[in-house]
Amino acid sequence: MTTKRTFHAAVLAAAALAFTVAQAATLRWSSQGDVTTMDPHANNEGFTNGFLDQIYETLVTRGKTLAIEPSLATSWERVNPTTTRFKLRPNVKFHDGTPFSADDVVFSFQRALADTSNYKTYLAGVKEARKVDDLTVDVITEGPAPVLLPQLTEVRIMSRAWCTAHNVTKPQDYRNKEETYAVRNANGTGPYMLKSREADVKTVAVANPGWWGKREGNVDEMVYMPIKSDSTRLSALLSGEIDFVLDPPVQDLPRLKENKSVKVVEGMENRTIFFGMDQARDELLYSNVKGKNPFKDARVRQAMQLAIDTAAIQKQVMRGLSVPTAVMFAPQVDGYPKDLDHPVKPDVARAKKLLADAGYPQGFEVTLDCPNNRYVNDEKICVAAAAMLAKINVKVRVNAMPRAMWGPKTQNRDTSMYMLGWGVPTFDSQYALQSLIRTHVPKTADGDYNLGGYSNPKVDEAVDKLKTEVDPAKRARLAREASEIHMKDVGHIPLHFQMIPWAMRANVSVIHRADNRLTVKWVRVQ
Amino acid sequence: MTAFVLRRLLQALLVMFVVGFIAFALFNFVGDPVSLMLPPEATEADRAAMRAMLGLDQPFYAQFATFLANAMHGNFGISLRLGRPVADLILERLPATLELSFIATLIGLAAGIPLGVYTALKPNSWLSRFLLAASLVGVSLPNFLIGIFLILIFAVWLGWLPSFGRGDVVHLGWWTTGFLTVSGLKALILPSITLGFFPLTIVMRLVRAEMLEVLRTDYVKFARARGLTERAINFHHALKNTLVPVITIVGLQLGGIIAFAIITETVFQWPGMGLLFVQAIQFADIPIMAAYLCLVGLIFVVINLAVDLLYVVVDPRLRVERPAGAH
Numbered sequence: 001m002t003t004k005r006t007f008h009a010a011v012l013a014a015a016a017l018a019f020t021v022a023q024a025a026t027l028r029w030s031s032q033g034d035v036t037t038m039d040p041h042a043n044n045e046g047f048t049n050g051f052l053d054q055i056y057e058t059l060v061t062r063g064k065t066l067a068i069e070p071s072l073a074t075s076w077e078r079v080n081p082t083t084t085r086f087k088l089r090p091n092v093k094f095h096d097g098t099p100f101s102a103d104d105v106v107f108s109f110q111r112a113l114a115d116t117s118n119y120k121t122y123l124a125g126v127k128e129a130r131k132v133d134d135l136t137v138d139v140i141t142e143g144p145a146p147v148l149l150p151q152l153t154e155v156r157i158m159s160r161a162w163c164t165a166h167n168v169t170k171p172q173d174y175r176n177k178e179e180t181y182a183v184r185n186a187n188g189t190g191p192y193m194l195k196s197r198e199a200d201v202k203t204v205a206v207a208n209p210g211w212w213g214k215r216e217g218n219v220d221e222m223v224y225m226p227i228k229s230d231s232t233r234l235s236a237l238l239s240g241e242i243d244f245v246l247d248p249p250v251q252d253l254p255r256l257k258e259n260k261s262v263k264v265v266e267g268m269e270n271r272t273i274f275f276g277m278d279q280a281r282d283e284l285l286y287s288n289v290k291g292k293n294p295f296k297d298a299r300v301r302q303a304m305q306l307a308i309d310t311a312a313i314q315k316q317v318m319r320g321l322s323v324p325t326a327v328m329f330a331p332q333v334d335g336y337p338k339d340l341d342h343p344v345k346p347d348v349a350r351a352k353k354l355l356a357d358a359g360y361p362q363g364f365e366v367t368l369d370c371p372n373n374r375y376v377n378d379e380k381i382c383v384a385a386a387a388m389l390a391k392i393n394v395k396v397r398v399n400a401m402p403r404a405m406w407g408p409k410t411q412n413r414d415t416s417m418y419m420l421g422w423g424v425p426t427f428d429s430q431y432a433l434q435s436l437i438r439t440h441v442p443k444t445a446d447g448d449y450n451l452g453g454y455s456n457p458k459v460d461e462a463v464d465k466l467k468t469e470v471d472p473a474k475r476a477r478l479a480r481e482a483s484e485i486h487m488k489d490v491g492h493i494p495l496h497f498q499m500i501p502w503a504m505r506a507n508v509s510v511i512h513r514a515d516n517r518l519t520v521k522w523v524r525v526q
Numbered sequence: 527m528t529a530f531v532l533r534r535l536l537q538a539l540l541v542m543f544v545v546g547f548i549a550f551a552l553f554n555f556v557g558d559p560v561s562l563m564l565p566p567e568a569t570e571a572d573r574a575a576m577r578a579m580l581g582l583d584q585p586f587y588a589q590f591a592t593f594l595a596n597a598m599h600g601n602f603g604i605s606l607r608l609g610r611p612v613a614d615l616i617l618e619r620l621p622a623t624l625e626l627s628f629i630a631t632l633i634g635l636a637a638g639i640p641l642g643v644y645t646a647l648k649p650n651s652w653l654s655r656f657l658l659a660a661s662l663v664g665v666s667l668p669n670f671l672i673g674i675f676l677i678l679i680f681a682v683w684l685g686w687l688p689s690f691g692r693g694d695v696v697h698l699g700w701w702t703t704g705f706l707t708v709s710g711l712k713a714l715i716l717p718s719i720t721l722g723f724f725p726l727t728i729v730m731r732l733v734r735a736e737m738l739e740v741l742r743t744d745y746v747k748f749a750r751a752r753g754l755t756e757r758a759i760n761f762h763h764a765l766k767n768t769l770v771p772v773i774t775i776v777g778l779q780l781g782g783i784i785a786f787a788i789i790t791e792t793v794f795q796w797p798g799m800g801l802l803f804v805q806a807i808q809f810a811d812i813p814i815m816a817a818y819l820c821l822v823g824l825i826f827v828v829i830n831l832a833v834d835l836l837y838v839v840v841d842p843r844l845r846v847e848r849p850a851g852a853h
Contacts, residue, residue: 033805037609043563116579118564120572172609173579179610199608199615200805201691201797227690227795228805231674235689239681373808404557404810411561411573443571 024220025525031246034226039182040156041171044118050517056156056188081144088135094159095193102131107160116173122154146470150426162187191521217523248503267512269500270330271423275493278416280453286367286416299358301490306351307392322496330497335429335479351392363393369418371406429479430466437486438463454491538827545823550590559606559810603813612817623798627783629718634725642733664727673720673793690795717794736768781829785822
């Protein structure tokens with residue numbers, strides 16, 4: 001009898017334990033800025049996109065390894081070179097209870113393509129979505145569109161009925177001085193439903209009981225509270241007022257790691273930090289060299305690269321939170337040429353000789369335009385590189401400025417040397433190669449971020465083939481070819497891939513994503 | 527009197543105009559919001575279209591003229607960062623800033639005056655010396671550092687008080703208040719001490735200096751000779767006479783407290799106007815910055831005007847010449 005009772009008690013205890021473990025939890029999390037809007041086609045900004053992924057869904061999405069997975073579409077096939085047919089998931093409902101169908105997909109594509117939308121770039125090459133039946137949609141593209149699926153991971157689907165009812169069939173137009181309904185309200189199909197929103201204070205979302213998928217985590221309520229000040233954000237984590245911080249300040253990580261009540265999860269971001277040099281102008285805008293442009297000479301560019309010790313930057317500036325590289329896009333990206341990626345070993349003597357051969361034995365002066373609030377340790381990296389370049393008598397004046405100024409200055413090509421970090425949301429090499437190293441063609445995506453005007457016809461040829469090639473093996477070969485030529489030319493000076501640390505209470509487990517997005521449906525709070 | 531008020535009002539308007547004009551001239555240097563609103567991969571055409579849509583392709587004086595014309599109609603535009611009307615955003619944040627500033631001023635007065643009296647009456651006690659030394663620290667220590675220390679001690683180590691935010695608020699019409707909830711009151715403690723520290727030290731030192739001055743005067747000596755109690759002399763006769771300059775300074779400080787709540791609000795993520803402004807700067811959110819600067823200009827102008835008018839009311843000498851002409 002006693003044993004039996006003990007047994008019962010044990011079962012009960014176990015059940016209670018299992019219950020507490022599986023118990024629904026609240027996740028309170030923070031980063032420095034707020035989501036700017038709830039409208040999924042209004043402000044194409046990384047953090048906002050990541051946040052809206054909890055509420056809105058897309059036809060296809062990225063899984064834990066960032067591979068493309070079905071979401072609102074269950075399957076797809078290429079019917080002909082310009083048509084991809086998507087079968088839609090049946091029995092899906094929006095948060096307001098209206099059923100999801102092909103009409104909503106057609107509508108959302110139109111909305112994302114509207115002139116006030118900031119998401120047109122994700123539908124570049126897409127003509128329209130055409131309804132075949134209630135659960136089938138054809139996406140019509142201008143060409144073979146090899147990166148259609150990655151693009152569609154950012155085209156969030158809204159309800160046509162809801163948008164019509166609330167007069168938000170188009171994203172916000174800033175010329176109308178009115179707030180639109182979709183800015184503070186949301187109606188998606190995703191695992192979480194927006195409950196309340198107070199900008200810069202608190203945004204609350206609760207689990208969607210009617211969601212079609214299975215949440216692997218146990219968070220039934222998430223509370224997002226932005227905290228701008230680094231030290232306060234960390235204090236709030238240490239005091240237990242919040243459970244998760246997306247962007248802990250790098251200098252505090254060693255201290256955090258010693259604290260038993262919190263933990264730090266690190267992963268590599270698919271972002272490459274590099275320097276670019278103006279190779280297009282006949283005379284640099286910001287240099288003491290007059291009448292010619294030293295960066296037009298590949299030997300000078302090579303000397304610059306040989307002077308910069310990426311391993312030292314990793315150790316001294318990044319405190320280990322970076323992976324030095326020699327290529328322009330990260331290992332998670334399709335087409336990454338692993339065999340080419342050997343970071344260049346610094347060699348000051350050879351660098352000096354190359355400079356002398358090029359006609360600059362005394363070195364020269366140049367200004368480096370650098371952001372100071374955009375990338376991890378951005379300004380410090382520039383200062384460190386300037387000190388290294390001083391060893392070969394290249395005097396670099398670091399012009400560090402906030403993102404809002406550095407962005408337009410460099411994008412207008414008003415620069416002689418600049419720092420840039422390039423992430424690849426499509427996880428496909430074409431995105432990086434076309435923007436960064438293909439010859440610039442104004443008003444197109446070709447070389448739109450090739451801000452120093454690097455140009456090599458062979459690279460252009462390979463990149464142009466990439467645009468229409470659909471075979472993955474051939475695409476990888478083309479990406480490798482373009483990367484190799486660019487590397488020999490020293491078109492840019494790649495520094496490293498940046499690591500992103502996330503900090504959380506010890507009882508929180510998350511899945512780290514290289515695109516720096518927290519997926520709440522996978523989070524467990526014990 | 528009316529002419530005086532009208533003249534001051536005209537001057538105030540001119541000040542506001544100049545503030546707005548200079549602000550717009552400076553906006554050229556805060557950067558380009560378009561680069562933050564559009565993804566990096568946006569084409570030049572996209573950016574140009576966006577710039578035109580926001581009117582940023584116009585020279586600053588044209589932007590200023592548009593702003594003025596719209597502001598006359600009570601329209602301050604839409605925040606580029608949050609996509610909501612600027613007037614709504616500022617009205618939403620106003621209660622948070624005003625409540626914080628009010629409590630900070632209260633702390634400054636409630637603690638500053640007694641401490642000032644004490645240090646004046648017992649100038650040689652060790653506590654007075656300590657308080658004076660501490661007040662020097664208070665004047666010279668930057669605001670955010672005090673805030674960070676307080677957070678470290680009371681939120682992280684002791685866990686008594688929240689490190690950020692405003693707690694739960696109660697809506698009273700358009701006003702939100704943190705005075706009516708426990709979490710709201712708890713959240714108020716650290717930020718208001720941080721913000722109130724500077725006025726506290728100023729008030730304390732001012733009261734002390736004035737008290738020392740007054741205690742030397744003949745009427746205090748006479749009061750003592752009459753055999754009045756120390757208590758009556760110190761608080762009834764001496765303190766009363768020190769309060770006039772104190773009130774003037776506190777009145778002027780109030781504008782400063784509201785305007786400089788920016789730093790305290792940033793440290794504590796206090797959802798007031800200052801935090802809104804700081805975030806606007808980072809995003810180059812011009813409509814918010816313009817409206818905020820004009821509002822702060824207005825607050826200063828109104829307070830100065832009120833102080834000027836009070837002087838006329840309080841100080842008979844300023845009124846003497848006028849009746850002569852009027853009659």
